[in-house]
Amino acid sequence: DGGITQSPKYLFRKEGQNVTLSCEQNLNHDAMYWYRQDPGQGLRLIYYSQIVNDFQKGDIAEGYSVSREKKESFPLTVTSAQKNPTAFYLCASTPSGTASFRNQPQHFGDGTRLSIL
Amino acid sequence: AQSVSQHNHHVILSEAASLELGCNYSYGGTVNLFWYVQYPGQHLQLLLKYFSGDPLVKGIKGFEAEFIKSKFSFNLRKPSVQWSDTAEYFCAVNAEVSGTYKYIFGTGTKLKVLA
Secondary structure, eight states: OOOEEEEOSEEEEOTTOOEEEEEEEOSOOSEEEEEEEETTTEEEEEEEEEETTEEEEOTTOTTEEEOOSBTTBOOEEEOTTOSOOOEEEEEEEESOSSGGGTTOOOEEOOOEEEEEO | OOEEEOOOSEEEEETTOOEEEOOEEEOSSOOEEEEEEEOTTSOOEEEEEESSSOSEEEOGGGOEEEEEGGGTEEEEEESSOOGGGOEEEEEEEEEEETTEEEEEEOOOEEEEEEO
């Protein structure tokens, strides 16, 4: 079955350390997204990519970085500059990043829970 | 700025009670509207969506939502909830923001249904 795979499920970060969260999809979707979910704040967009080798900052991009070298992969790095990284991170995708996808729902992965040691 | 408001953060109901979760958005242009559900330990999944046509849309598991354009609302309803409806519910809007289509999520409503 097609879907989005996020790994690891749980991740621990030491102070000053960068960590990378994996997101892989086999849905052949062009657009991919990273969200951060905090209690009482819903989902906030970190970065998104409408096509390979292109990505844009979302609403809370500071302290994060991404790459989109392959269509199926959109890894998120949480850098040491992110002072409050403890959260649940969700990756999502849609068929396209253009106006034609406006009525398409997002497909979500199972998420990665990041905690600070 | 565009936003989506879910005013009920926590809702507790008994089985067979009726449910209505509020969702209001602030955006003057054309929008597509979604409700997602996140069951405990599971990923977010689509409950229903509206993009045109009949403003009353039906989704999975007996849920429905009504788009009222004049009120900028897209409230979720279910006539009789079950214990298995215990989950977190998110309203989302897909709209054009600065030339790009983005999804904007509400803060979520945690529903607990008592058996």
